[in-house]
Amino acid sequence: MTTADRGPLCGRKILVTGGSKGIGAAIVRALHRDGADVVIHYNSDETAARSLADELGERVRIVPGDLSRPGTAETLWEAARAALGSIDTLINNAGAWIASPVDDAGEWSSGWSANLQLNLIAAADLCRCALVDFPAQGGGSIINITSRSAHRGDDAAHLAYGAAKGGLLSLTKGIARGYGGQGVLAYAISPGWVKTGLSAGAIADDVLAGLPLREVTPPEDVAELVAFLSSGRSRHLTGSTLDITGADYVR
Template sequence: MTGRMDGKTVLVTGASRGIGRATVEVLHRDGAHVVLHYGNDKDSAQATADRLGDRVHLVQGDLRDPAERQRVWTEAAAWRGGVDVLVNNAGAWLASHIGDDGAWQQGWQGNYDLNLLAPADLCRQAILGFRQRGGGIIINTTSRSAHRGDDAEHLAYGAAKGGLLALTKGIARGYARENILAYAVAPGWVATDIAGDLATDPAVLEGLPLGEVTPPGDVAEVIAFLASARSRHTTGATIDITGADYVR
């Protein structure tokens, strides 16, 4: 498996922990040069970089800020003269409480900024850069919520992830002739900070067909496969990673 990504540069957002960190580890194992983006957790990001050694470059940035999104992309591309693969993984499960005007507006704006507009802006930068490189790959982390909606407290999250899924499909359809490929992965419950104590809650585990919450490494392996361009005609597809908890 080593060498599958030799010579490729990959930007992974939200990579200081969870799915992002696991993705950095797997891509690095496969030979990629990885730009590890993080928001606030510098210690965790640096620990991952130190453990992996060479071929890892750290970039910090608050993706809620449009100027920061641009800077993150610019710094990532400057490291090795361009980016071959963009993995939009950064996101947060932000509530949008319906009973409070302020919380409702804040929840929708927060989800729009981080879970939809930030990856959209990075996709735009990637497409512009890929055009100069003869192609490239975008992989967006959506959610099963993009298909089925989320719970009553997270309506905006589900809507934002649904928008990200539609964006991915549009990119795949619109830019395939320029050798720009786009994929989505749609995890369910994953053993990350977002899941918290639910990852070990017996009541939750009882309802899962595999009896366990999805490990981040399972998602990372799918992302790494898509990043390798070994199945170009999968472009536009969404890969569900839910342990059969949600089956379309």
């Protein structure tokens, strides 16, 4: 018997959106290590998704889908279900920090549309799919990756991003309250700066020096939290938001 065969997530079937790199890839690795069967969703980087799947070997599938396009979420959900037979845990990780500058009406409008679609509506559509399926399966878990911006708002050029993430946070709480009696658990994780390929060049030295731990949060820290919540070992955390900012933002 392998470690995975007796891991805390053995038998779990999990969909991770945006799972081919960055935080998503770290999440996939942690879930797979703990015994889960995992669907890696990716948008355009099939090479990265296949490389991760090859690295991990068994119990991994990959499914494409552009969540910036309306209607993709439902197709993705069905493909993930077909790949594993069913899904009992949804990790809404896919997202992007899209600008919505006030001084340009066109970019303001397109920024709001893009942020709402990718960072809120697509995640909400996947939540709806889960809420249709999970009660009949005896329950399931939803973990939404939001942001500290959901609490404090974002900067002047990214107002729409903060608003979208705030909406996702509120959605998570509503799901926990409305569907707990049907066995559905819902959690939100709100990271601050996380060390990924996309963020590495954006973190100025003065920002780094101002962080209480003097370092950016490793994606593995987020992944371990996701793995713990996926295990169901603390069911009464449902409805909670867990901040992971290295004390950079403390509520």
